[in-house]
Amino acid sequence: MEPWKQLDKEYLVDAPWLKVAKEKCELPNGKVIDDFYTLWQPDWVLILARTAEGKWVMTEQYRHGSGQIALEFPAGILDKGESPEQAALRELQEEVAFCGTHENVKYLGVYPVNPDRHRGKFHVVFIDNVVKGGSTHFDSNEDIESRELSDEELQKKIADGTFNHPLQIAGYFKWKLATRAL
Structure with missing residues (x-):
C-alpha cells in the first residue's frame, strides 16, 4: 500500500x-x-487531572458546534514551543485553577483528531494529585465552570451520554488501559 x-x-x-x-x-x-x-486546527492537549481524593477535574462550558453545555476534561491549544506536558499544567491552572507538579505528569500519547480528513492532533496527559490553587485566566471567549467527579460518576455520565466527547472518552480509555499495565 x-x-x-x-x-x-x-x-x-x-x-x-x-x-x-x-x-x-x-x-x-x-x-x-x-x-x-x-x-x-492547532494541536491541543487533553488533560486528565485527578485530585488526591481520586476525583476527576472536569469543565462545563457552552460548545457552539453542538449548541449545548458540554461536560469535558480540561483541554487547550499548545502554544508555540510548548510541550504537551507544559501546556497541560498551564491550561489546568487557566481553566479550572488547579495546580499539578511535573513529577505527577504522565504523557499518554498523541492521536489524530480524525485521520480521514483532519490534520490536527491531540495529546493526552494525565496529572495525578492536583490541588486547587490560584485563580482562573479565561480567554475572552471562554466561560468555564469546574466540577469534580469520582471515577464511578464519570463512567455513569459516559454510559448515559452526559459526557459524550468521543476524543475525550478515547483519552480516558487510554488512561484506563495504561493504568492496568502498571
Missing part, C-alpha cells in the same frame, strides 16, 4: 484557528481526485 500524492492544494479558509484545503490527489492506481477536502 502506498500513500496518495498531493498534486495541488488551494486554501479555502486560511485562518489562525482553522484551515480548509481543497487538494488534488493522485491515488497509487493512477486515479486523480480533484476535490479532496482536508481540515487543520
